[in-house]
Amino acid sequence: MKLKLKIWRQASKETQGALRTYELDGVEPDDSFLEMLDQLNQQLAATGEEPVAFDHDCREGICGMCSLVINGTPHSRVSGVTTCQTYMRHFRDGDTIVVEPFRAAAFPVIKDLVVDRSALDEIIAAGGYISVKTGHAQDANDLLISKEVVDLSMDAASCIGCGACIAACRNASAMLFIAAKTTHLGVLPQGDIEQPTRVLNMIRKADELGFGSCSNELVCEAVCPKGISVSNIARMNRTYLAAALASRKA
Amino acid sequence: MMKQYGKGALHIHTRKEMVDLVVADGHARGIVARDLISGEITSHEADVVVLATGGYSNVYYLSTNAMTSNCSAIWRAYRKGAWLANPSFAQIHPTCVPRTGRHQSKLTLMSESLRNDGRVWVPDQAGDKRPPEQIPEAERDYYLERIYPSFGNLVPRDVASRNAKAQCDAGKGVGGNGQAVYLDFREALERLGHQVVEEKYGNIFDMYRQITDENPYETPMKIYPAAHYTMGGLWVDYDLMSNIPGLFVLGEANFSDHGANRLGASALMQGLADGYFIAPYTIQNYLVEHHHDQFSSAQTSFRDDTQAAEHRYQSFISNRGENLSEQFHHQLGSVMWNHVGMERSAPGLRQAIADLQQLATDFQGQVRVPGRTNDLNEQLEKAARIEDFIALGELMARDALNREESCGAHFRVEYQTEEHEARRNDEQFACVSVWQNQEATVPLNLQEPLVFRAVTPQTRSYT
Numbered sequence: 286m287k288l289k290l291k292i293w294r295q296a297s298k299e300t301q302g303a304l305r306t307y308e309l310d311g312v313e314p315d316d317s318f319l320e321m322l323d324q325l326n327q328q329l330a331a332t333g334e335e336p337v338a339f340d341h342d343c344r345e346g347i348c349g350m351c352s353l354v355i356n357g358t359p360h361s362r363v364s365g366v367t368t369c370q371t372y373m374r375h376f377r378d379g380d381t382i383v384v385e386p387f388r389a390a391a392f393p394v395i396k397d398l399v400v401d402r403s404a405l406d407e408i409i410a411a412g413g414y415i416s417v418k419t420g421h422a423q424d425a426n427d428l429l430i431s432k433e434v435v436d437l438s439m440d441a442a443s444c445i446g447c448g449a450c451i452a453a454c455r456n457a458s459a460m461l462f463i464a465a466k467t468t469h470l471g472v473l474p475q476g477d478i479e480q481p482t483r484v485l486n487m488i489r490k491a492d493e494l495g496f497g498s499c500s501n502e503l504v505c506e507a508v509c510p511k512g513i514s515v516s517n518i519a520r521m522n523r524t525y526l527a528a529a530l531a532s533r534k535a
Numbered sequence: 536m537m538k539q540y541g542k543g544a545l546h547i548h549t550r551k552e553m554v555d556l557v558v559a560d561g562h563a564r565g566i567v568a569r570d571l572i573s574g575e576i577t578s579h580e581a582d583v584v585v586l587a588t589g590g591y592s593n594v595y596y597l598s599t600n601a602m603t604s605n606c607s608a609i610w611r612a613y614r615k616g617a618w619l620a621n622p623s624f625a626q627i628h629p630t631c632v633p634r635t636g637r638h639q640s641k642l643t644l645m646s647e648s649l650r651n652d653g654r655v656w657v658p659d660q661a662g663d664k665r666p667p668e669q670i671p672e673a674e675r676d677y678y679l680e681r682i683y684p685s686f687g688n689l690v691p692r693d694v695a696s697r698n699a700k701a702q703c704d705a706g707k708g709v710g711g712n713g714q715a716v717y718l719d720f721r722e723a724l725e726r727l728g729h730q731v732v733e734e735k736y737g738n739i740f741d742m743y744r745q746i747t748d749e750n751p752y753e754t755p756m757k758i759y760p761a762a763h764y765t766m767g768g769l770w771v772d773y774d775l776m777s778n779i780p781g782l783f784v785l786g787e788a789n790f791s792d793h794g795a796n797r798l799g800a801s802a803l804m805q806g807l808a809d810g811y812f813i814a815p816y817t818i819q820n821y822l823v824e825h826h827h828d829q830f831s832s833a834q835t836s837f838r839d840d841t842q843a844a845e846h847r848y849q850s851f852i853s854n855r856g857e858n859l860s861e862q863f864h865h866q867l868g869s870v871m872w873n874h875v876g877m878e879r880s881a882p883g884l885r886q887a888i889a890d891l892q893q894l895a896t897d898f899q900g901q902v903r904v905p906g907r908t909n910d911l912n913e914q915l916e917k918a919a920r921i922e923d924f925i926a927l928g929e930l931m932a933r934d935a936l937n938r939e940e941s942c943g944a945h946f947r948v949e950y951q952t953e954e955h956e957a958r959r960n961d962e963q964f965a966c967v968s969v970w971q972n973q974e975a976t977v978p979l980n981l982q983e984p985l986v987f988r989a990v991t992p993q994t995r996s997y998t
């Protein structure tokens with residue numbers, strides 16, 4: 286395949302960026318999108334030009350590092366997959382592909398396609414954990430949890446924290462991310478006790494960090510590579526309301 | 536951890552990499568780190584250093600590990616005197632998506648659980664290029680079920696991997712490059728129905744479909760072994776402390792729990808055990824005795840190590856070579872896969888040592904690193920890692936050559952039973968093989984004997 290690539294180049298946080306155009310030949314349909322960029326980088330390095338910086342690690346959709354906006358959509362238009370799981374067979378020979386970084390006020394560009402998503406760490410630190418101390422192992426059947434609850438928690442736990450939901454949202458809202466984390470932890474008995482404060486603190490932290498609020502655009506669910514459902518947001522909102530009222534009374 | 540971070544009890548340095556261990560008066564005293572965005576080299580003093588930096592399967596170039604997974608932390612510690620134990624014990628996992636293109640950068644693991652219901656087969660006839668649907672039952676060889684009737688498709692990882700390689704070497708491999716075997720769910724789909732299979736394996740099947748564009752509900756999966764886990768690592772005692780006082784090593788980075796062949800699911804268990812139940816207590820014990828220690832040579836060590844790191848990165852950039860580190864990584868991977876992989880032999884290992892020494896020399900002279908040191912520069916990060924990987928690769932080959940027996944994942948063709956099973960030599964090799972770095976000469980091999988009190992090791996047999 287022969288491609289025309291328009292790629293966002295930006296030397297550093299402080300400088301202005303712009304799209305630059307590159308031609309790339311010899312791409313195979315079974316190459317992944319990132320393997321295509323590897324080839325471009327080999328080509329650039331060979332000609333003395335600086336390779337394009339982009340984030341990646343596991344290259345199998347589980348770590349959440351890859352973060353490209355491909356032809357206007359975070360992780361590309363192929364649904365249910367991350368950038369690293371997007372294969373070139375979804376494009377056609379001769380295509381022009383525009384590649385940009387995730388965009389959100391809370392995700393400043395570090396270089397080229399690499400953005401700083403440590404704001405998500407700050408949200409997790411505000412409540413995305415269970416405070417139970419590890420000690421002795423419990424008897425296996427001490428805490429019975431129904432399969433429905435386990436499935437609900439597991440499905441939410443599949444959030445890899447990539448931030449595509451935020452990059453796609455016109456408010457740059459982190460609600461789907463927070464909802465996934467709070468459902469994952471809060472529907473289980475071990476995480477239930479802290480759930481009201483967890484929800485309150487994580488949402489407040491997100492506000493503080495410049496993430497927007499949710500106006501039910503639902504685009505977050507559409508771009509989520511893990512298919513996290515917006516019904517988690519509704520569940521979280523109920524807890525939030527109750528917790529906010531309770532905290533006002535207290 | 537994130538809770539403690541939120542409280543300000545700990546700092547997280549994202550996008551920062553440890554590039555050296557600082558040792559003063561024989562004690563671990565801190566690290567030298569490089570900021571991956573600004574390129575700044577900094578040093579950090581501490582009462583103890585804990586490495587939990589993972590395994591080194593990327594020495595094979597293609598592996599199931601994440602792309603930035605690397606050996607530099609443990610290799611730098613080894614260079615500073617920490618012992619490396621059993622470096623050649625590497626696990627090659629049988630159920631991975633085979634390599635397809637020449638630009639392939641990593642391999643994806645398909646869960647082990649698939650072998651519960653999938654049946655592994657190849658065509659009876661070498662070179663049979665018919666699509667699987669057209670190969671009648673009588674012309675298929677379910678070789679694991681045939682060779683190991685009582686274990687069938689559930690033989691251990693090393694046995695499954697080696698047999699897949701043997702079938703492919705005999706020309707029976709399938710797929711475009713003949714480097715794959717089938718994992719077939721037809722029988723399970725008939726027995727259990729689509730819904731049950733989907734509930735059990737749905738997300739793995741989806742992942743397979745995304746990668747290969749083939750539907751495993753309709754056509755057999757193709758799988759091939761891939762480097763996956765390294766049992767070897769830095770030597771530690773029962774407190775998880777290395778031979779350098781104050782240096783603790785946790786998780787896949789140490790050698791401690793898995794012997795020559797890790798069993799499924801036990802790596803995460805080790806992570807939990809090391810991190811929750813052992814290190815918090817043993818590190819406290821160490822601190823009680825040592826937190827007032829003053830080391831006279833600390834200042835010089837920090838200064839020297841920081842300068843050495845700065846010099847190292849600068850010299851990569853100033854090198855006027857021709858080839859990117861990627862090319863060296865490719866070559867390294869091919870030597871390791873061919874000679875220090877699923878099957879090893881004395882001539883192959885000797886060849887590997889010679890090849891890797893040459894590769895190390897070539898790397899020094901010919902590597903080219905674009906960009907600058909004081910910038911986010913993935914090529915520069917990679918160059919340092921590849922240099923360490925090449926050196927570790929040679930030590931792995933040395934260790935494999937030294938161990939004149941087969942055991943677990945280490946299979947020496949010279950030492951096998953008539954059924955092609957591992958032939959152990961417990962008289963000479965019931966030991967941990969420990970390596971100590973020597974700057975000017977070949978490394979020193981020490982042996983820590985393994986004493987079995989309750990049980991005696993037996994030759995395993997799956998036939």
Ligand SMILES: Cc1cc2nc3c(=O)[nH]c(=O)nc-3n(C[C@H](O)[C@H](O)[C@H](O)COP(=O)(O)OP(=O)(O)OC[C@H]3O[C@@H](n4cnc5c(N)ncnc54)[C@H](O)[C@@H]3O)c2cc1C
Pocket residue numbers: 551552553554587588589590599600601603604605607608644763764785786787788799800801802803804806
């Ligand atoms: C695809 C896959 C599937 C697996 N499935 C299972 C399973 O089902 N069950 C099971 O038990 N095991 C499984 N394993 C094995 C298991 O996941 C690993 O052995 C385990 O995660 C290792 O944990 P760790 O904390 O020791 O190291 P890692 O999780 O590898 O963490 C090491 C960390 O150190 C960082 N690091 C490395 N070098 C440096 C440096 N110089 N400076 C700073 N940071 C550094 C790395 O970036 C990384 O974050 C699987 C492995 C893979 C690859």
Ligand code: FES
Pocket residue numbers: 340341342343344345346347348349350351367368369370445
């Ligand atoms: S690189 Fe890990 S999810 Fe894409």
